[in-house]
Structures are given as C-alpha cells and as structure tokens.
Amino acid sequence: MDLAPAALLALYDDQLRTDAETPSARAVTRLGPLRLVTFDGGRGFVTYRDLAGADAAIVRELVAGALEHYRADPVVERVEWKARGHDAAPGLHAALREHGFVQQQQEVVVMGDARLLAVDVPLPPQVVLRRVTSEDDVRAMSAMQDEVFGDPVSPRYADALLRRLATGDGTELWVAEVDGRVIGAGRLEPVAGSDVAGLWGGAVRPGWRGRGVHRALTAARARSALRLGRRLLHSDCSPASRPVLERSGMVPVTTTTPHVWHRGAPSGA
Structure with missing residues (x-):
C-alpha cells in the first residue's frame, strides 16, 4: 500500500468522504454535491466529496440551500x-x-x-485502560469529554454513543481511569468496506497530560484496529494531539475547518 501523502489524500477523498463518514446518520439529503446529514440529538452536518467545480455564486447558493433545509427542521x-x-x-x-x-x-x-501506533506505552501504575460498553461507563466518559472540551455536560452525546454501540458497527469506546474516575477517553470507528479506522474524541484531563495517557489510549485503539483488519488510521487532530500522532509516523494530508451554525444565533457577521 502506497503511504505517500498524495496517495493517502486520494484514499481519504475516495473512501472517507462518502456514507462511510456518517454511519450513524438519522437522515441524509442530497443537494447538488452536498450531503446534508441529520444526526440524533438535533445535530446537522454538511459534507461532500468535492463541490463539482462550483463558482463563488453557486457556492453561495449551496450554503443558502443547506441552511434552508436545516431551518425547516425544528429539531436541528x-x-x-x-x-x-x-x-x-x-x-x-x-x-x-x-x-x-x-x-x-x-x-x-x-x-x-x-502498526506504528500499536506500541507499548508506560503509564503511571494507578492508571487503568479499558474498553467500555455499559450505559453508566459511557455516560461517565461522555461527561468527562464535555468538560475537557469546554462544553456543558449534556446527555445528548452519551445518548448518541449508546445508540451507535447498539448498532454493532464496530465502534469502540476506550477510557483511562484512576480509582474509577475517567481521566482520558477516545473512540475507534472502523470504516466499513475499507482498510481504515478513525481515531476520534481523544481527551485527557489537564492534570494527567504529558504522562502517556493519550499515547496509551491511541495505542490501545490501534491494536484493536489491526485486530479488526484495519491497516490504516486517520484522525482530525487538534494542535494538542497532532504531535503525538506525527511522532508515531502519521502523515498530514490536509486540513479541516469546521464552521458551526446555531439556531437562534445572529444571521450573519
């Protein structure tokens, strides 16, 4: 398999910007090249393989059309x-x-x-890694991630994770704990019909950063990916997690910039 950046970018576009990107979607509507995805919990998500050569005027129409679609659904x-x-x-x-x-x-x-990430990582002796599936564990993991990411603790994300686990699509949730308290977490999402799995949701409490917790959670998920027959990993990484992944041999292939609309917010800048 060619692991040069250009080859990986082509694989990313061809295999990861399809329905594989949104396996837990409640609904998907097409608008030209766009995929307008709706998830449980009142979340919309706009993605696409490319914009099919659209000029600035058409791009503006696509943005307006996508927003009209979501405005019409009061749940979003x-x-x-x-x-x-x-x-x-x-x-x-x-x-x-x-x-x-x-x-x-x-x-x-x-x-x-x-394979480059599936390595042994030394941890402080009180830290325990494990895969979680029970409702109580998933809710504890979700609450910790909300706190670390600076979001209000909400049951919606945990509800979505529990629904995802119920589908049996291979998603795995991993936590690091100290005395039963979640201090780090991340999930693994195998991409159906591909050699790829995604690393998502990596978070570690501030007091435990720099002590191998993030690397150990990544390594545990990499080993699981290999057991599931996924030879490649991908991730949208923050400045905090990027050095960990690049030191392990992962290659930057592009950037992604989320733009977020909230119902009730001002209509423009």
Whole structure:
C-alpha cells in the first residue's frame, strides 16, 4: 500500500468522504454535491466529496440551500459545515460567515500505518485502560469529554454513543481511569468496506497530560484496529494531539475547518 501523502489524500477523498463518514446518520439529503446529514440529538452536518467545480455564486447558493433545509427542521439546533483545505471552494468561507456560520479551530487530517501506533506505552501504575460498553461507563466518559472540551455536560452525546454501540458497527469506546474516575477517553470507528479506522474524541484531563495517557489510549485503539483488519488510521487532530500522532509516523494530508451554525444565533457577521 502506497503511504505517500498524495496517495493517502486520494484514499481519504475516495473512501472517507462518502456514507462511510456518517454511519450513524438519522437522515441524509442530497443537494447538488452536498450531503446534508441529520444526526440524533438535533445535530446537522454538511459534507461532500468535492463541490463539482462550483463558482463563488453557486457556492453561495449551496450554503443558502443547506441552511434552508436545516431551518425547516425544528429539531436541528446545531449544524456543522466541514470545509477541507485542499478543496476548490471559491467564496466558501465568506458565504458561510454571511449565513451565520462561525469558524472554529482548524484541525489537521493525519493518516498512517496502524502498526506504528500499536506500541507499548508506560503509564503511571494507578492508571487503568479499558474498553467500555455499559450505559453508566459511557455516560461517565461522555461527561468527562464535555468538560475537557469546554462544553456543558449534556446527555445528548452519551445518548448518541449508546445508540451507535447498539448498532454493532464496530465502534469502540476506550477510557483511562484512576480509582474509577475517567481521566482520558477516545473512540475507534472502523470504516466499513475499507482498510481504515478513525481515531476520534481523544481527551485527557489537564492534570494527567504529558504522562502517556493519550499515547496509551491511541495505542490501545490501534491494536484493536489491526485486530479488526484495519491497516490504516486517520484522525482530525487538534494542535494538542497532532504531535503525538506525527511522532508515531502519521502523515498530514490536509486540513479541516469546521464552521458551526446555531439556531437562534445572529444571521450573519
């Protein structure tokens, strides 16, 4: 398998920007090249393989049409438009801003050989890693992630994870604990019909960072990916997690910048 950045980017576009990107969707509507995805919990998500050569005027129409779609569904409270750095998308950021989407922190998409991350990582003796499936464990994990990411603790994300586990699609949830308290977490999402699995939701409490917890959770998920027959891993990583993954041999292939719209927010900047 060719692991050069250009080859990995082509694989990313061809295999990971399809229905594989949103396996837990409640509904998907097509609008030109766009996939307008609705998840449980009042979340919308806009993605696409590319914008099919659209010029700035058409891009603006697509943004307006996508937002009209979600405004018509009163259940949807939040919509994320996922923009990739290598796409040809003239006028996209301006159109999103005009329609009330707020740009979030840019992340780097990295990909690489799972074997490079499936290593032994020394941990403080009181730290225990384990895979969780019970409702109580999933809710504890979700609450910790909400806190670390600076979000209000909400049952919605935990509810979505529990529904995802119930589908039996291979998703795995991993936590690091000290005396039964969750101090770190992350999930593994195997991509159906591919050699790839995604690393998502990595979070570690501030007092435990820099002590191997993130690397150990990554290694545990990489070993599981290999057991499931997934030879490649991918992740949209924050500045905090990027060094860990790149040191292990994962390669940056593009960037992704979320833009988020909230119902009731001002309609434009």
